[in-house]
Amino acid sequence: MSSPSLVSSMSPENMLQNLARQLARRGLPRGYVRRVISELRDHGDDVRQESEGESLASRLGEPRALADEIVSAYRKKSFIGRHPLFALAVGPIPLAILIWAAVMAGTFLGLQWWYGDMSGLEPGAAFALLVFNDVWKTVVPFAVAGVAAWFAARSGHRLRWIALPCLLMAVWAAAFDSGLQVSPFPNQSKFTVGLGMSLFSLPPLAACLPLLVLAWHVIHRAPFNQHSEA
Amino acid sequence: MPRKKKTNPDFLNGVPELVMLRLLSRRPMYGYELAQQIKLQSREHLTFGEGCIYPLLHKLEEAGHLASRREDVGGRSRVVYRVTPQGRKRLAATVSAWTQVVQAVEWILQGEAHVQSVSC
Numbered sequence: 001m002s003s004p005s006l007v008s009s010m011s012p013e014n015m016l017q018n019l020a021r022q023l024a025r026r027g028l029p030r031g032y033v034r035r036v037i038s039e040l041r042d043h044g045d046d047v048r049q050e051s052e053g054e055s056l057a058s059r060l061g062e063p064r065a066l067a068d069e070i071v072s073a074y075r076k077k078s079f080i081g082r083h084p085l086f087a088l089a090v091g092p093i094p095l096a097i098l099i100w101a102a103v104m105a106g107t108f109l110g111l112q113w114w115y116g117d118m119s120g121l122e123p124g125a126a127f128a129l130l131v132f133n134d135v136w137k138t139v140v141p142f143a144v145a146g147v148a149a150w151f152a153a154r155s156g157h158r159l160r161w162i163a164l165p166c167l168l169m170a171v172w173a174a175a176f177d178s179g180l181q182v183s184p185f186p187n188q189s190k191f192t193v194g195l196g197m198s199l200f201s202l203p204p205l206a207a208c209l210p211l212l213v214l215a216w217h218v219i220h221r222a223p224f225n226q227h228s229e230a
Numbered sequence: 231m232p233r234k235k236k237t238n239p240d241f242l243n244g245v246p247e248l249v250m251l252r253l254l255s256r257r258p259m260y261g262y263e264l265a266q267q268i269k270l271q272s273r274e275h276l277t278f279g280e281g282c283i284y285p286l287l288h289k290l291e292e293a294g295h296l297a298s299r300r301e302d303v304g305g306r307s308r309v310v311y312r313v314t315p316q317g318r319k320r321l322a323a324t325v326s327a328w329t330q331v332v333q334a335v336e337w338i339l340q341g342e343a344h345v346q347s348v349s350c
Contacts, residue, residue, distance in 0.1 A: 036284055042262065043261055059280050066281040070281075070285045072285075076289070
């Protein structure tokens with residue numbers, strides 16, 4: 001944190017760099033940080049032309065307060081920015097359940113249309129249903145984590161808000177299980193859904209993919225520096 | 231059950247937006263110029279960290295009320311903001327809302343003075 005006296009003695013370029021780092025650390029997208037800094041630099045040039053001795057911070061505002069203002073205005077622009085708790089903590093699991101139920105229903109209807117009667121599952125239909133079941137169990141948490149993390153990043157949230165839906169989806173994917181018990185007799189096949197997690201088994205691929213989304217965001221959120229701003 | 235009243239956040243928060251849209255509706259300006267005009271035309275009664283105008287300009291631009299373009303002004307490249315037709319509609323609505331708020335506050339102040347004069 002910079003003290004006011006330290007801020008007023010900073011060179012304008014150092015002050016802008018400090019502000020850029022604060023904005024990036026708080027999660028604002030780099031493109032937007034570049035835009036704000038570029039306009040503030042223009043502003044600073046005008047201030048210098050108008051009054052040579054005046055510090056930029058005394059005109060623009062102290063970097064921390066200015067960063068607060070910029071971040072707050074940026075987050076207010078989107079629903080996820082305004083309501084991160086609802087959108088990124090409460091929403092992902094119900095959303096994943098709804099999407100999974102919808103795609104499974106769609107898959108079942110699609111197979112019914114393709115194979116005709118599904119009451120006595122023929123081997124082809126049963127195999128297709130098992131494959132799609134595994135695909136959706138893997139893809140849905142990955143997609144929900146990816147979309148939620150992308151929106152969180154776009155809304156200017158810190159990394160912890162991006163991590164939250166990814167971790168929730170990883171846990172959900174590890175715990176959620178659905179399967180098909182195929183019977184050769186009509187109407188005897190069962191589709192089962194449940195939750196359960198073993199501490200001693202390796203996490204399934206479905207649980208690893210949301211963590212990969214998180215890893216991608218961690219890697220792409222390197223500190224903002226002079227080089228990246230240029 | 232009484233109908234839930236809508237809150238009016240613009241009562242407190244909409245003033246900078248109103249001021250910016252009004253000034254930019256007269257002519258396009260870049261950020262520094264706009265900050266100077268706010269100070270000048272408010273006779274320095276509205277003082278603020280000048281950096282704060284940029285997030286508001288960006289918000290208005292994203293809402294479609296302003297458009298911006300980098301242009302050469304006075305031999306330097308600057309981002310110039312202008313009000314869009316949608317922004318002019320927004321300005322008209324905000325001016326109308328602000329006028330009503332000012333009128334309402336005026337009535338309250340006059341009423342208070344009237345009550346005081348009667349009780350004395």
